[in-house]
Amino acid sequence: MLVYAGVLAYALWRSRGLGGLVATLGGIGALLLVVVLWKSWTELLSWSLATLGGAYAATLFVNTARVDEGAPLLGAGLLLCGELAALSLEGRWRIHAEVGVLRGRLLALAVLLLAGLAAAAAVVAAAGAGAGRGLAWTTLGAAAVVAVVGTAVALLRRAERA
């Protein structure tokens, strides 16, 4: 919840006249997160993160002047929020875990977050360099999006089968 509040505070700080909208969306997301943690409804977790991400996205349209360099941190923060919520839900099963198991999970999470942060920072840095403009880059970007969407759909189908 603290990480979520931090991300929401950052979005509010950048809202500039859209404070009401950002606060409303962030509040709905926070409410969803509370429901997730209270009722163990993990299905709502991504909706909670999406709502907060949407609130942040809204601020981008009033801050059109320059690229927000805090975006990678925000993305990593959202991912951290989701993973901590998942860890909190798993902790309720009262499974006595070995120290090594817990350490391994936290280490993997840290690596994932750092890698995600690095990837996001690379994206922002690449955008700042301005090297990739033109039809070819747009096509490549569109292909990447299609690939990711395809992966998402495949994962969704697999989850439904399971």
Place this chain on the structure above:
Amino acid sequence: MTRFTSARLPGYAGLAAAGLMAGLASGRVELIALAAPFALAAVAGAALARGPALRVRFALDRERALEGDEALATVTVHAETPVDRLEVLLPLPPELAAEHDPRAVSVAAGEPRELEFRVRCERWGAFALGPLLFRARDLLGFHSWEGSAGEPLPLRVYPSVETLRTLLPPLETQVFVGNQVSRAVGDGIEFADVREWHPGDRVRRINWRASARRGELWVNEQHPERNTDVVLFLDTFAEVRVGGRGTHDLAVRAATSLAHRYLQRKDRVGLVSFGGFLSWLLPTSGTLQLYKIVDSLLQTDIVMSYAARGVDVLPPRTLPPKALVLALTPLLDQRSAGALLDLRARGFDLVVVEVSPVEFVKPAADAMSDLSFRVWRLSREAVRARYEQAGVPVVTWREGQPLNVPLEEVTAFRRFARPVRG
């Protein structure tokens, strides 16, 4: 093994896709940056989706235990690929408990891993442990594979036996040799009386002192040592249970202690479980009979039934003549009272040990509850009075009290109240 995918993974993939599409549509790189960690998590999740190759074995170090003992359950896990997190759950009934169950461990490839569960036997009963449930998870918890291992393993937990210093002697003994001094006169050790000598009497039986005083030959008579038949009559129509304690538990514990002690004395002991579910064991002596009785007691349970039962349903050999019938009853059901009074009417030496349910009942503070509690206790007194009118000793055994106390009460009762022979 059944595979499951966490709802997070498709959620993250969806968020990544939405962020990328929104970024592409709006031309804002921040949305791409926002989506990048989720895209990476989704890719990592897809990369980790490889099922583990596991062999899990489950064994128990014993099949029998006493209440309060610990049984050791061993789980051996052999993995061909490393398992980052393996959760193992040994499903246990409420009467058994184990520390660190469930537990999560990591298993290296090719190295067998042994997990020990110390199972505390908190209450008697016949249980089946297993099959063992396990779940392997990937490093980030995106995928899990669930399975079970092993067949159900039997574990019989015997009730603890109470030390009984004295036992209730029956009014009449049987014809076989045992440890109970008979009231009859015959060959034995205990002196009974003297009588005039008859031809055929052994010389060693002559009481020389009495003969010298009377001027003719007198011989000693002895009480022979005989065995007895004891039938433990367990009333299983109803019980009062609060939490993990109940009258049925006490009755089973008492029946085990009595059977153990009577069989030690070379008596023949039988068992009648009289309730919604009827079962019996013919009276026999020996250690095997003790195991049979205890095994039968472990399977007795309170079964709700509206069937009107009488002692006629029991095979005649279950209740041999001159047997001492020790009834353990909470005096909650009229059918068992009727059956026991019927036994008394048939001339059986009957003793009723009332396993008191009163201690388990706590009436509410209001006047109506108090009144109903008093009426209930009065009705119990009326049932007791019915037994006493029939010349049956009724003693109360309360939780926490030694079983010797009610048995001594019966001995005292018999000292003053002699049974009427019809």
